[in-house]
Amino acid sequence: MKFSKRTKKKVSACLSMILAVNTCSVISFIASGSDSAEASTASSPAVSKAATYLGTKVNPDKSIGDNRIINDTSYALSALRASGAKGYEDSFGWLSDKADSQNTDITARLASSSGNSEYLGQMETKQNKDGGFGLYPDYSSDVLDSLLVLNAINETGYSGTDISGASVCSYLINAKNKDGGFAYAESNKSDPLLTAIAVYDIGRFCEKNRLDMSQFSTSISYISDNIEDSYEDGDIQKTICKYLALSTSGQNPQLDDVIKKLEAAQKSDGSFAGDITTTYWAIKLLEAGEKSGIEDPVTSTSTATTQTGTTTTSSAVTTSMTTTTSIPPTPVSELKLNSSIKDGTVELRWNDISDNNNTFRYKLYRRGNGGEWESNNVNSTIAADATFKDANAPKTPQFLDAVIDSGKIILSVQSKDTATVYEYYVSAESEENVIVVSNTTKHEALSGIAGFVAKVTDSDKSSPALIEYESDKKTIKDLIKADKDGKADITVVPNDPFSPQYIHIFAADNAGNISSEIIAPIPESTITAKITADKTTYSAGDTVSLSVVSESAPFDSKADAKVTVIDEKGNKVSEHNFDKDTVITADKGHKDTVEIKLPDNVSGKMKAVITWSRNGEEAASAETEFTVSASGKTTTTSSATTTKTTSTTSTTSKTTSTATKTTSKTTTSTAKTTSSAPVTTTTTTTTTQPVQEKTKLGDVNFDNKVDSVDASLILAEYAKISTNQNTTFNEKQFTAGDVDETNVIDSVDASKVLAYYSYTSTGGKLSDMRDWLELTAEAPKKED
Structure with missing residues (x-):
């Protein structure tokens, strides 16, 4: 169901908490106003010294720290604002000036550093269906941008409804690795620092919105376990960041000793580790230490004051009319979903958590491929999904x-x-x-590759x-069966060997889903020739x-x-x-004898040349030499022949045209050509490049x-290559991008x-991407 923007604002306030899967185990609503983040007073000498240090890092262009990226400036401004500093x-x-409303990273940092929630309004359409955010609209969600x-x-106290x-938090729960940590990119190892930052921000949000952190x-x-x-x-x-995370996750660490050690580690210039990002986080922890004695916000009181029909909210008691809101009693049992x-x-199946205090009604939620959640009311604690099936097409075949x-x-x-990934959870x-919201269970529907369909046409579209x-409208015709690894051998013969031909190959899975096709030109046949004189x-x-x-190989040829x-x-x-358009067959070739009468007035060295042409271009040639004597003496020795053959070998990446000269008397040889795939027959000259x-x-x-x-440049290049457009990268760019x-x-x-950029954006120190790849066990393996 689609909502208009206006309708979305009305309903999302009440749905965002209920439909956020796995965000919390108990969700309730509180009466509160829309807080805005307020700057604190820099009462701590350590915070004042740190703010002074940040002020010394302002560059002539007014950026702070490294002006090649916005990270240092945004971190510094956030810390300065929080410390109460002015004049920046x-x-x-x-x-x-660096703002790009399409870039999640930049827009979010602008909001955080300014404390202005209006920037978040620019991100209304960027939230993905899974709840997370990518770097740009339509990018898949990633942990850092989320x-x-x-x-x-x-930081802004945002209370709008366009962003949930x-x-x-729901996305982040599903993005956790099995060990509980978070990684910069899917399938990467968990990173302790990123995980601490994640728990800190999740904890702040859950604390304010009365959400449980048990997930x-x-x-x-x-x-x-991973940060000593x-x-x-x-x-x-x-x-x-470890102690910031523990302080917002309900662990209530004793910060007194930590703060003393932190202050002792402060540099004489006011920095921590001589680094802007580290100083930013230190200010955060120092402020958390100052606030550690404040009453737990979960049991705090909000006050409503009525004046001439207008309701306002205040953080201080101003009248005797007070309403107190706390979390309703938590059921004795946890709601646990099991599925198979x-x-x-x-x-x-799930457990019934009703008890003497509460009777619960259940609703089952289901979604496929990270799409919209669908729900059904259930009158029992058992349900079944018979629509579970593989609905995704296989990947495009590869040669x-x-x-x-x-x-x-x-x-x-x-x-x-x-x-096809299906997810389920139950709410009560x-x-x-x-x-009460249960855990989420996942199941994958994967039917496997059934086979391939290969067709030859004269079109590259x-x-x-x-x-x-077939007549049942389900069975695919001409299916070439695949083995258990999704592989098959396909024999291709052109329908018309005398015109351009293209092979179209589709993959089909056992559920009947069809992949997009791979299209490749069938290489034009190669002609070889030999001529001898008697x-x-x-x-x-x-x-x-x-x-x-x-001779012609691998197919018949037609030439002049x-x-x-x-x-x-x-x-x-x-x-x-x-004759025009003479046919040279692949099995028998073409043989002929040509009789040429010499003029009476010639003598000296001569040569006879046979030339085959297709579409006005030479396809093959050969020559033989002989002598015309004025004396009339003749010799019957067999003539020597020089053969020039133009052959084309097609590969998946480039085509090499090879011209060979062969001196022989009467012997020819047949070669078998093997290539990695018939992708193109364009002749390319390969030269040795100087060392870059x-x-x-x-x-x-x-x-x-x-x-x-x-x-983005790499993605654009990949898009061009994927759609058979000409590459724009030079050799040096290709080396850097691969x-x-x-x-x-x-x-x-x-x-x-993007993963490496995420790493450096959060203070990662490895300046060489290869070192980072090795650190994350993602380094490419070189061939011996």
Whole structure:
């Protein structure tokens, strides 16, 4: 169901908490106004010294710290604002000049550093269906960008309804690794610092909105297990963020001793570790230590004051009319969902948490592929999903190898099926409006690759209509079965060997889903030729008998041929033309004898040349030499033949045209051509390039940074390659962009660049991306 923007604002306030899966185990509503973040007073000498340090890092252009990216400036402004410092309007002006409303990272940092929630209004349409945020609209969600938005919500006191902080927490729960930690990119190892920052921001949001943190208990344990207390420069930031996380996650750590050690680690210039980002986090912890004696906000009191019909909210008691809101009683039992697959159906069971105090009604939620949640009221604690099925098409087939021989091409192809992910959870609601949300369970529907459909046409355009079905409208015609690994060998023969031909290959899974097709041109056949004369010496006026033998591979060819006799000065002595569009078959080739009578007035060295042409271009040629003697003496020795053959070998990446000269008497040889795939027949000349200077991995625009701009350029290049457009990267850019060293520019490279940028954006110190890849066990493996 689609909502208008106005309707969305009305309903999202009440749905955001209920429909945010796994955000909390108990959700209730409180009577409160819309707080805004307020600057604190820099009462601590350590905070004052840290703010002074940040002020000394202002550059002539009014940026703070490293002016190549906005991170230092945004962190510094956030800390200065929180410490109560004034007079940095020009620095914020520098930051706002970098604004890009489409960029989540920049927009969220602007909101956090200014404390202005209006910036979050620019992000209304950026929240993905899974609750998270990507770097740009339509980008898949990632942990860092989602945390930046959640931090901005916390810093600004945002209370709007266009962005759901609860849904961000829902995404983050599903983004956790099995060990409870968070990673910068999917499938990467958990990062202790990122996990601490995540728990800190999630804890702040849950604390304010009365949400339980039990879903993040494994994350809290991961932080405790993986961050040891250290106040050395290289480790202090992790220690700071560890205690910030523990302080907002209900762990109530004793901060007195931590604050003393932190203050002792402060540098004489007021910084912590001589670093802006670390100083920002230190200010946060120092302020948390100052506030540690404040009453727990979960049991705090909000006051409503009525004046001439107008209701306002206040943080202080101003009249005797007071309402106190607290969390309703938590049910004795936790709502636990269990699910399993049986005979293609997902069976779901959960425990009844009703007791003497509360009677609960249950609602089951389901979604597929991260889409919209669907719900059904359930009158029992058992349900089944019989619609569970593989609904995703397989991946586009890929060529593994190609062998061209005996008039056909044998292609080895492979595809992988794409699983459809289904998620389930249960909510329970009592008559007292206590809402309990269960855990989420996931199941993947994956049917596997059934086989491939391969069709040859004269068009290079996408043609889904090539898939045909039997009368039952389900069984796919001409399906070439795949093995258990999704591989198959496909034999290809062109429908018309005399015109351009294209192979279209689709993959089909066992659920009947069809992939997009891979389209590749079938290479044009190669012609070889040989010509020999019956003698090596003739007299003027004699008839020269020339034997012509030509072959075509791997398919028949159609071409025009002529034999020309040329004297040693290059003058044409005689010429014989074959029939137009002569056919050279792949099995028998073409054999002919040409009789040419020599003029009476010629003598000296001569050569006869056979030339085959297609579409006005030479396809093959060969020549033989002989002598015309004025004395009339003849010799019957067999003539030597020079053969020039133009052959084309197609590969998946480039095509090499090879011209060979062969000197022989009467012997020819047949070669078998093997290629990795028949992708193109364009002739390309490969030359040895001079040694390039070492490029910085990931830096494709050569600005000495690896950031989101580089990732966008790599994605744009990948889009061009994927749609058969010409590449725009030069060799140096290709080397920098191929971060996983697979000799292919693709979305994986862009993803790794974004992950590395996320790492450096949160204070990561490894300046060489290769070092970071090795650290995260993502380094490309080089061949021996």
